[in-house]
Amino acid sequence: MTLTDDDKKTIEKYALQNAVKYGQAPQIGAVMGRVMGECAHLRPMAKEVGPVIQEILAEVARETPEQWQARLEAIAPELIEELNTKKEPDKGLKALDVEEGQQVVMRFAPNPNGPPTLGSTRGIVVNSEYVKKYGGKFIIRFDDTDPQTKRPMLEAYDWYVDDCKWLGADPDEIVIASDRIPMYYDYARKLIEMGKAYVCFCDGADFKKFKDAKEACPHRDVSPQENLMHWDKMLAGEYEEKSAVLRIKTDITHKDPALRDFGAFRIVKVPHPRPEVDDKYCVWPLLDFEGAIEDHELGMTHIIRGKDLMDSEKRQTYIYNYLGWKYPKTTHWGRVKMHEFGKFSTSLLRKSIEDGEYSGWDDPRLPTLRAMRRRGILPEAIRKFFIEMGVGETDISISMDTLYAENRKLVDPIANRYFFVWDPVEIEITDSEACTVNPSLHPTEDRGCREIEVADKVYICSEDAEKLQVGSKLRLKDLFNLEVTSIEPLQAKHIGDSIESVKKEKMKIIHWAPMDGIPVRVLSPDGEFTGIGEKQVTTELDKIVQFERFGFCRIDSVDSEVVAYYTHK
Template sequence: MTLEDEDIKTIEKFALQNAVKYGQPPQVGAVMGRVMGQCPHLRPKAKDVTAEVQKIIDQVAEGKPDVWQQRLEEIAPELIEELNTKKEPEKGLKPLDVTEGERVVMRFAPNPNGPATLGSARGMVINSEYVKMYGGDFIIRFDDTDPQTKRPLLEAYEWYLDDCKWLGIEPDRVVKASDRITLYYEYARKLIEMGHAYVCFCEGADFKKYKDSCTPCPDRDRNPAENLEHWHKMIEGAYEEKSAVLRIKTDINHKDPALRDFGAFRIVKATHPRPEVGDKYVVWPLLDFEGAIEDHELGMTHIIRGKDLMDSEKRQKYIYDYLGWEYPKTTHWGRIKMHEFGKFSTSALRKSIEEGEYTGWDDPRLPTIRAIRRRGIKPQALRKFMVDMGVGETDVSISMDSLYSENRKLIDSKAKRFFFVPDPQKIEIIDGKHTVANPPLHPVENMGNRSIKVDNIVYISREDAKELSIGSLLRLKDLYNIEIVSTQPLRAKHIGDSMDEAREKRPPIVQWVAEDNLHVEVLSPEGVFTGIGELQIADEIDKVVQFERFGFCRIDNVKEKEVVAYFTHK
C-alpha cells in the first residue's frame, strides 16, 4: 500500500519541525504521533507510515540544523512560526516510542474487587486511545490472584467490560489471571531449576531483619532440587499459610531494601469467588510476579503505570533478565486527585457500602464510573477529560468541574427545561386565573412548549418565600405577576400578565409548580434534595433534563407520581 504525495510531505514537515526544535534527528514515535493525530485516515496504514517515517528520518539525519531550517521554511513556514510562538501547554497524548514495524500492544489490568473508578477510566481510555492511534491491540487483564485481602467481586468482571463498552472501548482480548495459575507455576519451576528462586521458611519479622542487614536468608543457598521438592509440597497444600514463601533472588546487597529477594508466591487457603477456580489452588502469585509473566506472554510493547510502581518494575526486570526477555517500554504517570472525592480506595468503599453508608456502587457520592453514568455524564465527555489530562509524572489535582464543563457542551442544547421546586411553600392566588401556562422546553432550541394547567394554587421554594412581606411583587416565570397580600398563610393577588410591566417594576422572577405535580427526589453528591416538579418530567425517564435554576439531572425512575432523579451538575 503506497502513500499519497501529500501524506509524505506531511511526514517530512513534522520530522523537520521536530529536528529543528530539538537540534537532532527525531524519534520514529514522536513523528508518528504528530502524523496520526493530523491524518487519522492514515491509521489503517500504520505499517506503511512507520516505514516512510523511518525513511525520512534517515534522510534528515544526513543533514545539519541549518539545512533542516531552510527546508522547513520552504515546505511549511507555519511550523517555524509555531516553534517561535509561546504556546499554552499542549493537551492530549504525547507520542509513544514505536520502532519500525512494531505492533503496539497495551493493557489495562484492574483488580476486580469492585467496579471501575474514575482512576480506572484513565487507564481504560488512555491505553485504548494509544492503541487506536497506532493501530495495535488492547487487552483487558483481570489481576484477580488475591482471593483474600483484595478478594474479587464476581459482578465486577462484567461491570468493567460494560463500562468499557459504554466508553466506546472494545478490547481485543480479555484475560483472567486466575485462569492461568498453572502457567505461573511453570515459570516458577523454571526459575527454581535455574537457581534464581527459593522457598523461604522465615517468619516475616525474621526475614525483614535479614533483608535490612543485607544478610542472606538461611534458605537462600538451598540447592534447586530441594527447593523444587518444597515447591511441590507448597502446591500440594502440605504447608500452612504464612509458613513458606517462594522468593526471587536479587542482589542481596542492593541499596534499596525493597528490591532484595522479593516474594513471588504465598500460601492462601481461601476459596476464590469464581466457581471455575474455587479451591483448586492454595499457592497464589503476588502481583509483581503475575504481572511480569503476563506482560511477556501477552506481548506487551508499552506499559503506562503509576510512578509509585517504579519498584515493581525494577523487581520484574530481574525475572525478565533471568528468562532472557526484553522489558516493555514504560511510561509513568502521577496520581490523580479529584478535589470532590479526596483519597479513596476500592476496599474502603466496599466496606462502607456493606455497612450501609452508601446505597450501592452507583451512589452519586462515589467516584465510580457506574455512579458517573447514572448521573448522566456522557462517555464522550469522560474520554475527552481523560485525554486532555494527558500522561505525565506530575501528580494531577483537578476538579470535577472540568469534566462537567465538557459534559455541559454535549447536553445543554438537548436537555429539556422543567420547573423543580425544592422544599416547596404553597401560595394561594386569591383571584388567580384558571389558565394554561406554556413555558418553552428550551430557551434557544426549537423544542416546542410545555402545557401546564394552573388554578389558584402554586408552589414556590421556601428559599424564595422567606424574604416575602405584604406588598412584595413577584413574577411567576412564564406565567404572570403577583403581589403578596398575606404571609400567614401565604396569599397573593394577580396583578397582570405583562412581562414588560414586570421588567419595569423589576420584581424577582421565581420558579413555581402547579398544584397538580410530582414528588421529586434528587440524589446528589451533596445529599438528597426533595421537592416537587412538573407532570411532564415523568415522560423523560433515562434522559438528562435541566431543572431550571437548580441544575441538570438524569431522570432515573418514575413510579406513579414519585420521581427519582440523579444530579448531573450545574
C-alpha cells in the same frame, strides 16, 4: 485561631476568579484547593476555612456574572489578567515511541474487588485511546490472584467490561489471571531449576533482618533439586500459610531494600470467589510476578503505570533478564486527586456499602463510574477529560468542575427544561383565572413546548417564600406577575403579564410548579431533595433534563414519583 479579614478577602477573590473563568457559581472543592494551595498558613485550619468558604460562595451565587467581573476587577485585577494571559498547558496524549512495523499492544489490569472508579478510569481511557491511535490491541487483564486481602467481587468482572464498552474502550481480548495459574507455576519451576528462585521458610520479621543487613537467608543457597521438592510440597498443600514463600533471587546487597530477593508466590488457603477456581489452588502469585509473566505472554509493547510502581518494574526486570526477554517500553504518571473525593480506597468503599453508609456502588456520593453513569455524566465527557489530562509524572489535583464543564457542553443542547420546586410552599393567587401556559422545552433549540395547567394556587420554593413580604412584587417564570398580599397564609394577587413591568420594577423571577404536579425526589452528592415537578417529566425516563434554577439531572424512574439523580449545575 480565626480567619482574618485578609484571609476572607483571599477566599473571595479566588471564588470570584473561578466564577468569572467558568461563568457559574464555583464549587467548594475548586476554591478550597486553590486557597489551600496558595495560603500555607490556612492548611492547619481546614475546619474553620470550610464554613467561611461556604458563606462566601453563597454570596457569590446570589450575584450575576457581570457583578462577579466588576467585583474581581475591584479587589484583584491581577487575577483578571491571569485569566487573560495564562498560557494553556499542553493537552492531549503525546506520541508513543513505536518501532517501525510494530503493533502496539496495551492493557488495563484492574483488581476486580469493586467496580471502576474515576481513579481507574484514567487507565481505561488512555490505554484504549493510544491503541485506537496506533491501530493496536487493547487487553483487559483481571489481576485477581489475591483471594484474601483484596478479594475479588464476582459482579465486578462484568462491571469492568460493561463500563469499558460504555466508555468506547471495547477490549480486543479479556484475560483472567486466576484462569492461568498453571502457566505461572511452570515459569516458577523454570526459575527454580535455573537457580534463580528459592523457597524461603523465614518468618517475615526474620527475613527483614537478613534483608536489611544485606545478608542471604539460610535457605537462599539450597540446591535447585531441594527447592523443587519444597515447591512441590507447597503446591500439594503440605505447608501452612505464611510458613513458606517462593522468592526471586536478586542482588541481596542492592542499595534499595525493596529490590532484595522479593516474594513471588505465597500460600493462601482461602477459596477463590470464582466457582471455577474455588479451592483448586493454595499457592498464589504476587502481583509483580504475575504481571511480569502476563505482560510478556500477551505481547505487551507499552505500559503506563503509576510512578509509585517504579520498584515493580525494577523487580520484574530481574525475571525478564533471567528468561531472556525484552521489557516493554514504560511510561509513568503521577497520581490524580479529585478535590471532591480526596483519597479513597475500593476496599474501604466496599466496607462502607456493606455497613449501609451508602446505598450501593452507584450511590451519587461515590466516585465510581456506576455512580457517574447514573447521574448522567456522558462517556464522551469522561474520555475528553482524561485525554486532555495527558500523561506526565506530575501529581494532579483537580476539581470535578472540570469534568462537569465538559459534560455541560454536551448535555446543555439536548436537555429539556422543566420546573421542579424543592421544599415546596403553596401560594394562593387572587384576581386570576385558570389558564394553560406553554413554556418552551428548550430556550434555543426548537423542540416544542410543555403544557402546564394553572389554577388559583401554585407551589414555590420555601427559600423564595421566606424572602417575601406584603407588597413584594415578583414574576412567576413564563406565567405572570404577582404582588404579595398576605404572608400567613401566603397569598398574592395577579397584577399583569407584562415582562416590561418586570424590568422596570426589577422584579425577581422565580420558578414554580402546578398543584397537579408529580412528586419528585432528587438524589445528589449533597443529600436528597424532595418536591413537586411538572407531570411531563415522566416522559423523560433515562434522559437528562435541566430543572430550572436547580441543575441538570438524569431521570432514573417515573412510577408513583419521579426519582432523579443530580448531574451538576
